[in-house]
Amino acid sequence: MSRSATGPQTIDSSDRRDEIVEAAGRLFSESGYHTTSMRDLARAVNLQGGSLYSHITSKDEVLFEIVSRAADEFLAAAASVPAELSPAFRLARLIQGHLRVMAREIRLATVFFQDWRYLSPERREIIALRRDEYEAHFRDTIEAGAEAGVFHVESPRLAAIFVLSALNWTYQWYDPNGSLSPDELASQYCRMLFGALGGPNQLKLEAGND
Amino acid sequence: MSRSATGPQTIDSSDRRDEIVEAAGRLFSESGYHTTSMRDLARAVNLQGGSLYSHITSKDEVLFEIVSRAADEFLAAAASVPAELSPAFRLARLIQGHLRVMAREIRLATVFFQDWRYLSPERREIIALRRDEYEAHFRDTIEAGAEAGVFHVESPRLAAIFVLSALNWTYQWYDPNGSLSPDELASQYCRMLFGALGGPNQLKLEAGND
DNA sequence: CCTACCGATCGGTAGG
C-alpha cells in the first residue's frame, strides 16, 4: 500500500524493514504487543532503539503491518477457492485454506487475534472491514448450502460463527512443528464441521494447490 | 464526582476491594490489562492512585483475582453436573453450564481469555492447572461417550478441543443483553456439537437449576 | 484515604 518514498538519504532496503516486521511478529506473538518494547525489538535485529525509526514510523505501524499481512493471507486463501464448486466443496476448501495459512503463518495469526484491538482507531477500522469480508465468504457459502438443501442449519449466521470459532481458536493450541499436519487437521475438522451443519459425510479434499 | 465521606480509616472493607476488582473487570475487559493504568482504575472507584494500595497489593494481584473468579465459576458449573448422567446428557449440561457462566460473567471471562497470559509465572501456573482440570471434564465425558458408542470421534482429545473452541470463542461476539438467551444458544450449539461428534440428535435439556 | 514523591521505562526525536 503505502510505499512512501522515505527519501534519498536512506537506502532503507525493505529487506531491513521486513526483518524488523518479522522479528516483531515473533516477539509480539510470544509476549504480546504491549509487553514488547521497541528496545526489545531493536535488540532482536541488532540495532539501537532509536535506529528503528529510520525504517518504520511508529509501533502502531509495525503492528498494522503484521495484522495486515495476516489478513492478506487469509483473504487470498479464501479468494483462491473456485466459485464454481458446490457449496459443500467450497466450504471444505475454505476450511483447508484457513488451516494451511494458520500452520504457515501462526505468528502473524496469533498477533492478529491477540493484538488487533490495540491498533489505532483508523487502522483498526480497516482491519475490521477485511475481517467482515472474510467471514462473509463462510456465511455466504453456508447460506448457499442451506438453500440447496445440503446443509441443515437453524441460522446460517450462527453456523458461520460456529465454524470460524473452531478455525480461529487453533492459534491457541496448534503446533505447526508437531505431528498433526494442517491437511490432516483439516480433514478431521471437516468431518466434525460437516456433521455440525448436517452436511454430507464423505467429502474428498483433493490435496491440490492452495 | 462525590468526595464520599472520608470516614474512619478502614483497615479494609472487602466491600471496597470487591468494588475495585469489579471495576477492574470492566476496565480490563474493555481496554485490556496493559492499557488500563492503576490511575484509570482508581478514578473508576473515586480514589486517588496511591490509595488503591490500601486495598490491594499489586496490579498483578487484581488480575489474578479476576481470572480466579472466572475459573471458579466455570469449574463450579462443571462440578455441578451429576456424574450419574449418561455421557451425552453430561456433555449437554457441560455446554449449557459453560454458556450460562459466559452470559452471566462475560467480563470476567473476557479478561480470563485475553489477559491470563500476563499473570506472574507463579499465578499463571495456578490458573493453567485449573484450566487443565476444566478441560478434563470435557475430554473425559467425550471419551466415555466414545467408549459407550454414543459418540463417534477419531480423537477424543481433538474433539474436546473442538468443543471448547466453539464455547470459548463466544466471549468474542456474544452479547448477554441481546435477544439470544444463553439457553437458546446452548440448545443450538448442542445440536451442532452433537452433530460434530456423531452423537444422538434430540437431547432435551431440562431448563433446571445451575 | 490523600499528597507528594520515587526510580524505571516507555515511544519517539534531534542532530550528526
Next chain:
DNA sequence: CCTACCGATCGGTAGG
C-alpha cells in the same frame, strides 16, 4: 545507523 536526550507515564511507596 548511533548517541543522547525528550516529556509522559507507569506501578508502587512514604508518611501522615
